[in-house]
Each structure stands twice: as C-alpha cells, then as structure tokens.
Amino acid sequence: MxxxxxxxxxxxxxxxxxxxxxxxxxxxxxxxxxxxxxxxxxxxxxxxxxxVCDSLQVIMVPLPECASGEWGPAKATRLFGLRPVSHEEAIINAGRSTEIRFRMTKRLCEVVAALHRNRTDDRMLQNCCRTILKGDQVSIFIDFPEEGQYGLDIYTRQDDQLVNGRQLLTHCCKYLIHSRNC
Incomplete structure (x- = not known):
C-alpha cells in the first residue's frame, strides 16, 4: 500500500x-x-x-480491489486541487458511518465515490455513499452495512474536460477504511 x-x-x-x-x-x-x-x-x-518476514503476528487480508496507484488524498490535492479537510491520511478508522470532506481550489463539476469490499459485490455497496458539492466544499457521506475493511475510490470531472468528445470521470484518490462497531 x-x-x-x-x-x-x-x-x-x-x-x-x-x-x-x-x-x-x-x-x-x-x-x-x-x-x-x-x-x-x-x-x-x-x-x-x-x-523478509520471519514470522506473522496476524493474518493479513488482501486490500480491497480499488483503482491502481497511491492511497490517500495527496494525488487529489496535487493533480485536481482537492484539499482534504477531514482526513489527510490514507487510512481512516470509522464507526458505522463517516463523512470525508474536501475543499476545492479548482472548479470541479462532479465528484463520485465508489465503495469496495472483499467478497462483496460492488452493486450491493452503491447506495452506501452519497456525495454533496456545495460552493467549494465536497462532502462524502458513507454508511457501512457492517464492520470490516473497505476501499473508497473517488473520481472527479472538471467542467471543460472532454476526451474524444466525451466527458470522462478521472480517478482522483482512494482511502482504506476500517469500520468498527456497526
């Protein structure tokens, strides 16, 4: 990671x-x-x-299947002007729900979040995330269906972003979230 x-x-x-x-x-x-x-x-x-790992203290489970690349919000800030307000590190410890907030320094017209979990169909998690853009603030609200380890992919699109005549969402950043006490 x-x-x-x-x-x-x-x-x-x-x-x-x-x-x-x-x-x-x-x-x-x-x-x-x-x-x-x-x-x-x-x-x-x-x-x-x-x-070299001589012994294992705990059994490590694979990371959730997210987009490739770095974890955490640094890429979002560096490439898209999306600065973290609430979570500056790649790993988040949360309860049954959490809110992740950013401030836009560049105008983005859309931000989409996708939740992932090992051995869970992504379609079952689609309704667990909602994103709100208000002024220069972005809020992502997540309600976890149960305890466990989740990956959150965040995608964005700028107003003028056209690729071959189409508007595409671009991967912005991702978080590893440990949800407890659900």
Missing amino acids: QSVSNGVVTFRVHAPSTRPLLLDIFANSVSSAHYLTGQPIKFKSVCKFKV
Missing part, C-alpha cells in the same frame, strides 16, 4: 506469508493533463527491495 504525506512516500507491505517477497517500485512524473487524456501512463522501475 503506497501513500504520500508531507512529501514522504510510504509503502506498507501486507505480507501474506513468511516467504521472501520482492517489492518493485515504479515511478514517473505525471501531470493532471496526462490523466485527462485517458491514455495509459508508462512507469519505470526505480528500485527493488527484498522483503
């Missing part, structure tokens, strides 16, 4: 076993204009680490 905070890139490895693992880190300098084209972005391997 890769996240960025205060200019520091952090990698959290959820080791599934005690076998040695290879962490291969890819990077590229990408602007928001690259994302808006809808074209694939090429990354280069910049370094590799061998990860």
Whole structure:
C-alpha cells in the first residue's frame, strides 16, 4: 500500500506469508493533463527491495480491489486541487458511518465515490455513499452495512474536460477504511 504525506512516500507491505517477497517500485512524473487524456501512463522501475518476514503476528487480508496507484488524498490535492479537510491520511478508522470532506481550489463539476469490499459485490455497496458539492466544499457521506475493511475510490470531472468528445470521470484518490462497531 503506497501513500504520500508531507512529501514522504510510504509503502506498507501486507505480507501474506513468511516467504521472501520482492517489492518493485515504479515511478514517473505525471501531470493532471496526462490523466485527462485517458491514455495509459508508462512507469519505470526505480528500485527493488527484498522483503523478509520471519514470522506473522496476524493474518493479513488482501486490500480491497480499488483503482491502481497511491492511497490517500495527496494525488487529489496535487493533480485536481482537492484539499482534504477531514482526513489527510490514507487510512481512516470509522464507526458505522463517516463523512470525508474536501475543499476545492479548482472548479470541479462532479465528484463520485465508489465503495469496495472483499467478497462483496460492488452493486450491493452503491447506495452506501452519497456525495454533496456545495460552493467549494465536497462532502462524502458513507454508511457501512457492517464492520470490516473497505476501499473508497473517488473520481472527479472538471467542467471543460472532454476526451474524444466525451466527458470522462478521472480517478482522483482512494482511502482504506476500517469500520468498527456497526
């Protein structure tokens, strides 16, 4: 799990076993204009680490199936001018519900959130999220159906964003949310 905070890139490895693992880190300098084209972005391997886990303290479950890339709001701020007001880190601990708030520094005409959970059909989670844009404020309200680990993908679109004559939503950021006491 890769996240960025205060200019520091952090990698959290959820080791599934005690076998040695290879962490291969890819990077590229990408602007928001690259994302808006809808074209694939090429990354280069910049370094590799061998990860050795002698013992497991807990069984790690796979992360929820979200869009690829970094976790947390740094990408939203860097590329789309969407600044976190309520949650600045990639991991959120929540109860039965939570509200995630942002302030827009660039005009966005649409923000959409999609909730994911392992072994749960995404269609069953569609009604758990609602997004409200009011002035320069964005609020995402989430009601979790039960306790567990969730991934939240956030997509956005600017007013003038046309790709091949169509208006596409672009992945903006994602969070890992642990819901407890539901």
